[in-house]
Structures are given as C-alpha cells and as structure tokens.
Amino acid sequence: MQAAVDDFGTELEIINTNRDRQGMISAAAELATRTNKPDDVIVANEIKQGRRAYKTLSEASIKIFILLNPLQDSETIGLDTNNLVGRISPDNEIAGYAQATRPAGKDSDGVQIMALLGDLVTPAAIKRTEGMERAVAEHADAAIVRAMSVNWSADKAKDRTQRFLKAGQTASTDMFFAGLNWSRPAMDAVSDGRMTMTHGGHFFAGAWSIALLNDFHTGQTAIDDQGFPMPPIHAENVDNFLERLGEGDWQRIDFQQFASENQEYDFSSDAILSASP
Template sequence: MKRLAGLLALLLFVFPSLVWAMSVAFINPGKSDEAYWLTATKAMEAAAKDLDIRFEVFYAERQHPRVFELARQIVARPVADRPDYVVITNDYATGPELLRLFDAAGIKTFLAYSGISEPVERAVTGQPREHFKGWLGSLEPRAQEAGYLTAKALIQQGRRAQAQAADGRLHFLAISGDRSTPASNRRGEGMRRAVAEAGDVVLEQEIFSGWNRAKAAEQSEWLFQRYPLARLVWAGNDQMAFGAMQVWEKRGGKPGKDAWFSAVNASPEAMAALKSGRLAALAGGHFICGAWALVMLYDYDHGRDFAEGEGVEVNQSMFTLFSQKDADRFMVRFGQLHFDQVNFRRFSKALNPKLKRYDFNFRQLLD
C-alpha cells in the first residue's frame, strides 16, 4: 500500500495535468464538415493542447434543437464524468435555455461567438453570475465590423468599376444569415451603416438565407429578376455568397466582372475566390473566438478571473479585411487547419502576470 501511495505521489509530481487538468466541452452549432465551424474547432483543439485542457466537441449539425439534446446528454453523465466548463453559443437564440439547463446541473458555462443581446433574452438571463450563477461570462467578436468592412469595401469596388445604374447610384442586395442570431443581426447593422454613410447606394432588399448556400441560390433566382439594376451583393457568410454567385453565373454573368460580391469567413474556398477576383471583399478571422474563450476559462480556473479588468461580457475586435496577400499568408500558415504554430499560452494572464488586457485581434496572427 505504501509503495502504491508513493507511486501515485510520484505520478502527481511528474504529471500533475493527469489529475488537475481542467476539462471543457464545446457544443458546436455547425456541421462537422462545415469549413467555418470545423476551423473553429481545430483552433480550440490547438489552444486546449497548449493549455493542458481536456477538450471535447459535440456538433449540432445546424439543427438548433439538437443543442438541447447534447446539453441533456452532458448533464445526464455521472458527476465525475461531466466537464468543468461548457462553451456554448447563442445561435438561433438557444442561449437562455442552455444556460438554464447547465446551471440547474451545477455546470459552469461560457458563451462564445454570439452572446445575450436582445432585451427579451436579457429579461430571462440577467447578467452573468447573477440569475444563473454558473454563467461566467461571454466573448463575442465585434460582428458589426464584419458587416461594415465588407460592405464598405464592396461599395468602393463598385465605384471603381463604375457599376452605377443610369440613375447614377449603386444598387445593392444583402443576404443575411438569420433573424435570431445576434451575430447575424449585428453584421447586418454594420452593412446598413456602410450603406447609409455612402450616400450613393440603394439597398434594394435584405433577405435571410439561414447561412445556407442552396437556400441563398434559390432565393437569388428571384432576387436578381426583381432587381435587374443591382450589381453589388453583400453576404453574411461565404456559403451564401457562393450560392448567389452560382446563380449569377448561371444567368451568364461573371462575378468580379459585371457584378461584385462580398463574404465573411476564412475558408479555403473564400480565400481562393478573393485571390481570383470573384470575391470583391472578404472579412474573417473570428473563428478564433472559441480558442480565446479557452484562454479566458484557463485564467479563471487558475485564479486570474477575467472579470477583473475585462468585465464578464467581453466584445473584442477580431475581424480582418483580407487582401489578396493576406489570403496567401493565411493559406500558407493555416490552410491545412494547423494552429499548433500559435502559442496560445502567451495570451494567458495567469501565465503572463504582467499582461493587463487581452488582445484577441486575428491580424496579429497573420503579421
């Protein structure tokens, strides 16, 4: 017995992470083969490896009721098998119910990518650590930036290409994600701000295609017929942009030549389209938000609560407007979804006591 105790003590000394490693589960709202959400997971896996976090991911496969099934499966585990923390999103306004489920089970939660913003949701949830004591906080990219940067760049390209109609104005179509996800609404707000500032742009119509390529293509069939003067097409993600481009090409058009499209996301397909000129504007890098969330949870778990100095609900600039050179650099560094070259430990306040504020902008990982 003494020999066994001595062996256990030696193991704890040599491999403390075997016992003390924190554990995190991520309920991913996307599909397991979807470029954006797969990239988000790969970045989180790299951060977890750097920080000695035991990490697991569950995909809802874009079926938002499934996030509740996954949550109940986690809650139903024996207490010893439950994760210490669960990272969730508020896609399709699922956040409040997820917070309720996990809080009732005593499992700490953290919202990433999309937080609680609508007044009706806030009435249910309150602030982090208030009504739901285990809801530690949230981290969101400034989604307005993505909408604003891409719309502004798209408008500038339209002017350079002299894409105005006979009335001297640029006619503009918008394809947004959905009406209930905060990030979708904020991208739309940013887009509308760029249009309002322009002064020479007509926003003909904004539609919602559920982030889906096929649905965007289906809706674009009648959208292009309804607005024949439109030559600028803004999309809230890359898949919807590609759906619209597909229809334009089927009509005999040439994206980048007689109509101009923008998108959000750093997928290889989007990078290739930017380099070829088929996309006029592309913003992305926000997939890294989940990895940054793990850094914040690591600090909290190791006694450096992010609430001190940052607050419990953090909104940071993460989007980069990619140039063609940026696209080349991104593909060389991250095109194979290898994020091991990023040292996530250097962003931790617990590991770097002199660090006062988080800097989560994606640009620093490219430069």
C-alpha cells in the same frame, strides 16, 4: 479549438447541434444529467436558444462560457449568472458596415446591394445587418434592394443569387462580392478575383475561449466580456493569409501565448499571423 486544448493540456468534447433548436436544448439536458459532469460548457447562443441552454446547465452547477453570440440583456433577466464565466464575441456590426461601405461611391449610377443573411434572429446576423444599414444611411448612392435569409446554407445562397441576377434586378455588370469567412475556399476566391473581400477570424473564437477558461481556472475570479475584430482579407493581404493560415495547420500556433494574467488580450489578425510562423 482542439489545437488550443492540446496546448493547454485540457480535454475537449464537441457536440454539434447543427443550429437545431431542439438539438441544442437536448444536448444541454444530457450534459446536465450526466454522472460525471463537465467542468465547463462553451455555449454558442445560436438561434436564440442560449438562455434555455444556460438555465439548464446552470441549475446543474456547471460553469458556462458564451461564445460568439452573447446573451442580450433581455435574455439574462431572471437568470442566476453566478455560473457565467465569461463571454466573447466578434464585432459583427463593423463587418457588415465595411462590406456595404467598400463599394459605395464606386459607381456613378449608384450601388445596389443584395444581402444574404444567415438568419433573422441570431445576434451576429442582426448586428451585421445593422452595420449594412448604417453604411447605406451614410451613402446616398447605396441601397439594399434585397435582403433574405438563407439559413446558413451555401447551396441556398447560390440559388438565391442566381435567381436574383436572372431576374434582371440589377443592370450592372460591375459586381462586388464580399463574404464572411477565412476558410481556404474564401481565401482562394479573393486571391483569384472572384471575391473582393471576406471578413473573418471568428472561428478562432473557439481557441480564445479555451485561453480565457484557462485563465479563469488558474486564478482569475471572472473574465471580463471580450470582443475581437473581424478584419477583411482582400487583394492586398491575401497572400500573407494564405501563406500563414491557408493550410489550416492550427497545431503550428502556440495558443498559450494568448493567455493573460491581467486580461490584456490581443486577438487581432496581426497577433494571429505573428503566431503562425
């Protein structure tokens, strides 16, 4: 996001509320009461607090862009959406579907799936779970034998996985590990075989939101809802991703090329890799 802001010549302030309900609401209230209010606020609708944050900011006549977890139809009832600039979210459902589909049919004894969920209420987590459930419904040999929330904690995920394996809830020694992130540790894990695949690209949504806000402020009256894929990094393509994105040098990408005068956006992995020489 910072790299995109630098490319477009705007200013950015980041307020991290760490998925804390009260922290998110307090941050919105503080922004709404500032003497010098921001032109726009990008809101991540985490733990279903986006409606409250939106209402507070909108009543202060601040423009809002919703990031990653769009407000659901039920959440927009009674809201004045005139200050809603746009929304962008990844295809979480297909990511969950692909992760559960990949091992299906690979074991004659059936596939047992343990699912570690970020939480149980965030739209992204719900969509990924729905994707997994759709895949299982299509494959008679697959079953979700355990699904649990780990509250986005790597330590908790590790602990729950170790307990699951020690309890002998699976007799298989042929294990498939999939994740959701394009971080360097995740790429390294795919590269050395500790993980089979990892979907991601959603952290680029921050940069996409800057490009979309630029288009809004340079003449477009509204931004259509935008979506983008979360393609997998796997053994066949991980070297290319490591070469282009492994160092995390986002300044090498010219994010201005992702802006569009007619809202014909390309936020695909091919476009990202091509933009990172």
